[in-house]
Amino acid sequence: MIDRTIMMRPNSMSKNNAPIPILDETQALATASLENLYRIFTVPEAPNTTLGAIDKEISDNLMGFLSNRIVAVEKSLDDIEADFATAGVPEVPQFVSDYTDFVMEKLVAHSVHTAAPGFIGHMATPLPYFMLPLSRIMLALNQNLVKIETSKAFTPLERQVLGMLHNMVYQQSEGFYRDNLHNSGRALGSFCSGGTTANITALWAARDSMLAPQGDFAGLAQLGLPAALKHYGLDGLAIMVSERGHYSLGKAADVLGIGRKNVIAVPTDEFARVDVAAMRQRCAELRSRNIGIMAIVGIAGGTETGSVDPLTDLAELAQEYDTHFHVDAAWGGPTLMSETHKHKLKGIELADSVTIDAHKQLYVPMGAGMVVFKNPAKLGAVEHHAEYILRDGSKDLGQYSIEGSRPGMAMLVHAAMHIIGRQGYEIIIDQSVEKAQQFANMIAAHPEFELCAEPELNILNYRYVPAALQLELESADRARTVQINKVLDRVTKRMQKLQRAAGKTFVSRTRFPQARYDRAAVSVFRVVLANPMTTMQTLTAVLQEQTELAKDADIVGMIEKLG
């Protein structure tokens, strides 16, 4: 089908096969580049080129590549920035091998080894090997999922993946899925680039269906929020969520025109679970001020704590207020595949929408989040069309998504669900939760560390507190407690930075109110245990390293000053 002669000689673009025009000397470089350009679209990297060799190295041994090519010792950010300092568009094309050398030395070497067993500070999960060759298939096809004309079988596949997630959460009948899975007028959910977009999508649909068209009123989607509030006789909208809600909810409230201050952050109990009674009270108060409750958001796997809100109670509250109940299970969702732990998410099946990230505990590469809707007509509230694509009645998934052009990431979720299977995920999840429990026990038993709370899933928080201070804190008065915690906050910050800079292991840090300190905010380490290669030995090493770091002169000084 492709005539290589023509491809390599693009100047011969005339109907009558006219000869290639003769170019003068000033065009010599451009001519050379022209040929090079055709080559980059038609001639692959040979295995013996620099880039070909790297490609093979990754294919042969991913963990080896990451361990060998990423340097462990921190290069200062200033120094790294110096390698990316100019804003000029490069004028002359560069050889692929030269560019590859640059990438290996300046970029790869100074990346973060997020798959390292000791990198337990963020929700970064390692990739199963099959993800790389399957990703190559996905990239080679370069489909665009916004419309079926550029995605074909990928569109049914994406609908199936959304169906699987829907099934995981809602477990509807076979007939339900037969009627809805490939129904052009229905959407079981929306595939997004991540959990933030998924949460925004859920709240967008919640807002637009709450203030829907009614009689002569064309609805919020058409006329905007101010007109909609006026029509419905409301003085504002509020989103109810725990104070431990993900920051994307505040961002969603900004984007959607609700306002960040109208995300009502409700206090939590000692396990970082939202206080439903307090939320009920706030709802009543808001209603008395004529503020509409736009959504109640529950958390299933808090970003900082891994905690799960009392979802059944929240569902009941949402029903009382006839409002949308959204569950942010970006992290915790896959727990539903564990027979042992799924009970912890009880009530999630009552949610109107649920966010689950595939690039977290489904072990898919970065850039894959989903939101599923109990009612497959709900996304109709945000449906949109265009003349050249997304025509009414088409199966184009772009009709229901906040994003436009999208890659075929759903293929990688489809692959993971099949190759790992529910049983496989169950094992990984059970191991992670057990590891968190064991690590919590280890911390609790250690004289120099303080555990914040028993972990519910596989995330936990703790801090370094010398034994003497732990003892003192047990009986200290309020002023002294505040004084000690202020210093410990600085210790936590300093220790986390030192540990990060040393590059051996990594925990993150955060800050939130602690029940045991009268709900004063305290800085703590945050550990996320989802890497199957992390062992108890790794975790022992983390604590050992931190104990060593406590000998840092600054840290010793801070603690000594406390007297």
Added chain:
Amino acid sequence: MIDRTIMMRPNSMSKNNAPIPILDETQALATASLENLYRIFTVPEAPNTTLGAIDKEISDNLMGFLSNRIVAVEKSLDDIEADFATAGVPEVPQFVSDYTDFVMEKLVAHSVHTAAPGFIGHMATPLPYFMLPLSRIMLALNQNLVKIETSKAFTPLERQVLGMLHNMVYQQSEGFYRDNLHNSGRALGSFCSGGTTANITALWAARDSMLAPQGDFAGLAQLGLPAALKHYGLDGLAIMVSERGHYSLGKAADVLGIGRKNVIAVPTDEFARVDVAAMRQRCAELRSRNIGIMAIVGIAGGTETGSVDPLTDLAELAQEYDTHFHVDAAWGGPTLMSETHKHKLKGIELADSVTIDAHKQLYVPMGAGMVVFKNPAKLGAVEHHAEYILRDGSKDLGQYSIEGSRPGMAMLVHAAMHIIGRQGYEIIIDQSVEKAQQFANMIAAHPEFELCAEPELNILNYRYVPAALQLELESADRARTVQINKVLDRVTKRMQKLQRAAGKTFVSRTRFPQARYDRAAVSVFRVVLANPMTTMQTLTAVLQEQTELAKDADIVGMIEKLG
């Protein structure tokens, strides 16, 4: 660093190296899976496996893989859906080789060959070969660009890429980029998953900075749109754009709470360029009704027509109304790298923000869009923080993005800019525009086709109109013209569907008002010429195929009935 023994025996997770627990028979399957699971994270695909062989096949010959593995003949959507029909989560893990067989047969075979030289219907561009091995590096690293703790050198790289795009548009001084490129309090733009998210980001920043905090008023971001309108004494907001604006603008207006009806679609001239006088009139009218002009949007490379609005005139209008001027150059932006054609985008440097998609004319895989802002403080209007990341003063790019977790796609833009270079892009762009011009000439000269307008860049529209009807349309009265065009609309639709089903070449279709038919909406073919492998021979073949399709009984019948 990694102890393989431990990795392969995860049950040995106890401090004292206790022996692996003995599992009873009912756990046998799970045990087997457990080992398999550790294998998928630690043992790569051997080259002699099914997936390893496919990986090699793609690496050796991308175009061959696409041509050989994607079947040309259309399988019905119903039949494809049957392969993705169940919503159950697969229970038992599947062998990678079995899954790969499924993917090749059911998914890859029925994908769309978007890189085929004859696939000229959508903005799908082929990938240079180096994108695949470089993507493998990006995927292997699996960085998360939301925060520097999970991206390190990728964050400076992304800032540099945004700087390059900023430079391409605004050409500020070296000092400007030195001061802003890596300044934690500044952002030259935001890297998004695509142009839609980029457009939403631009309008989000426009809205929030227009209704910013003032005195005791905390601003729209905090208090929401209704409160902000009240504070500023406005009765509503409007976004001004050509009727040819991308559908993402309507979606943005919905998401942002402005309302789709408040996107004011202004008519265009015969070249599909917005009528600035008409827009000025609408602005005056809106102002007289106390509606705030939130943004004026110009188009540089219309999705359907490739047209470019009079950007300098729009900038002037935006200044008159002291409003945000956004240019949607998702398609046309890279034209700025052509010395020959960049003058067509004159005035873009006056825009407050500009959207450019990298997965279009920068030849990067799907999932890479950007928006750059002239004023690097503008994104401060939507800045956000969290306790565990995105702390104030950090360089975390997630502070300014609508999305949260994001992959390292910026690396691929960085690569393309270096390996292709400005000179390389110039050649590709010049060739594309010239090809469009030549194709337009070919259509205009052909007795059976009607060209809608001379193309401005590399997108054009035309339709099949038999010679006799072309002649008749020249002098037909209004009623007869309407009658003929109604039939031709059906012909266009039928022909496009037949052509798509045949799977040899592909054009898309759309529908918009045509100046020559008193601005009546007419269905037309839409052709996008950005594949360097598309030759004039390809385009000749497209017209030949369409001439053949005109012999289809239905089409002949439709035309005969016109008499």
